[in-house]
Amino acid sequence: MSVNAAIKAKTPGDIGAMKGAAPIVCLTAYTTPVARLVDVEADLVLVGDSVGMVLHGMDSTLGVTMEMMILHGQAVARGTTRACLVIDMPFGSYEESPEQAFRNAARLMRETGAVAVKLEGGVTMAETIRFLTARSIPVMAHVGLTPQAINTLGGYKVQGRGADRARVLADARAVAEAGAFSVVLEKVPAGLAAEITASLAIPTVGIGAGVECDGQVLVVDDMLGLFDAFKPKFVKRYASLATDARAAIAAYAAEVRERRFPAPEHIFSDE
Numbered sequence: 001m002s003v004n005a006a007i008k009a010k011t012p013g014d015i016g017a018m019k020g021a022a023p024i025v026c027l028t029a030y031t032t033p034v035a036r037l038v039d040v041e042a043d044l045v046l047v048g049d050s051v052g053m054v055l056h057g058m059d060s061t062l063g064v065t066m067e068m069m070i071l072h073g074q075a076v077a078r079g080t081t082r083a084c085l086v087i088d089m090p091f092g093s094y095e096e097s098p099e100q101a102f103r104n105a106a107r108l109m110r111e112t113g114a115v116a117v118k119l120e121g122g123v124t125m126a127e128t129i130r131f132l133t134a135r136s137i138p139v140m141a142h143v144g145l146t147p148q149a150i151n152t153l154g155g156y157k158v159q160g161r162g163a164d165r166a167r168v169l170a171d172a173r174a175v176a177e178a179g180a181f182s183v184v185l186e187k188v189p190a191g192l193a194a195e196i197t198a199s200l201a202i203p204t205v206g207i208g209a210g211v212e213c214d215g216q217v218l219v220v221d222d223m224l225g226l227f228d229a230f231k232p233k234f235v236k237r238y239a240s241l242a243t244d245a246r247a248a249i250a251a252y253a254a255e256v257r258e259r260r261f262p263a264p265e266h267i268f269s270d271e
């Protein structure tokens with residue numbers, strides 16, 4: 001038996017059971033080394049389709065493919081032993097029909113080892129969530145700002161203000177009733193997130209949704225200050241890795257330009 005096999009990873013059921021007991025710590029990861037760091041603290045590691053923007057320089061998540069998710073999912077699985085491993089379903093892989101969603105969710109789980117999938121959408125996705133959960137696929141839902149719908153939402157704006165409040169509330173209720181084990185609330189007003197959290201039996205995981213959610217998720221490169229092309233207002237930076245990396249690269253470049261090559265002398269000796 002390997003060392004890893006002795007460690008029991010958290011399940012979607014364990015995450016569900018944390019509601020009302022302890023705040024749920026969630027972070028994204030896209031690579032093995034970062035997954036190893038995150039796995040020490042996180043209850044849930046998400047292989048987010050934000051990988052397209054964060055690691056591949058895309059303008060949105062719409063260009064992310066199944067193959068990209070599988071490759072990054074496999075990398076993250078190699079670095080995850082404790083946390084519940086959840087993988088995003090990319091745009092176009094689940095919206096057509098429950099059957100399409102099942103086929104692609106099963107492939108993502110089979111080929112990566114993730115124990116659950118996340119998909120975006122509320123009322124319109126409820127039937128699909130019911131279909132998947134009835135067929136042994138745990139689903140984390142995602143309502144409020146759903147970045148894959150950027151072209152119909154018209155921007156990365158707060159959702160659920162004013163008359164739109166009822167829509168987001170109905171979305172959250174629909175995914176919970178359909179069997180999701182948890183729901184991400186992205187960019188919804190704090191009061192609405194609190195109301196949803198109080199009214200659902202499943203945990204809410206907020207991102208830009210105030211402090212009353214049952215847990216919090218952040219894009220790891222955002223909170224580490226590694227992805228600093230732009231900073232969403234709700235992101236707190238806990239480190240400045242891009243700034244540190246720029247300084248380190250500049251120091252290296254300066255040494256090389258001065259022929260102070262960073263290697264022990266004997267490596268270059270002819271003896």
Ligand code: KIV
Nearest residue numbers: 028048049050184217
């Ligand atoms: O893709 C992602 O990283 C996400 C989180 C921000 C919730 O969906």
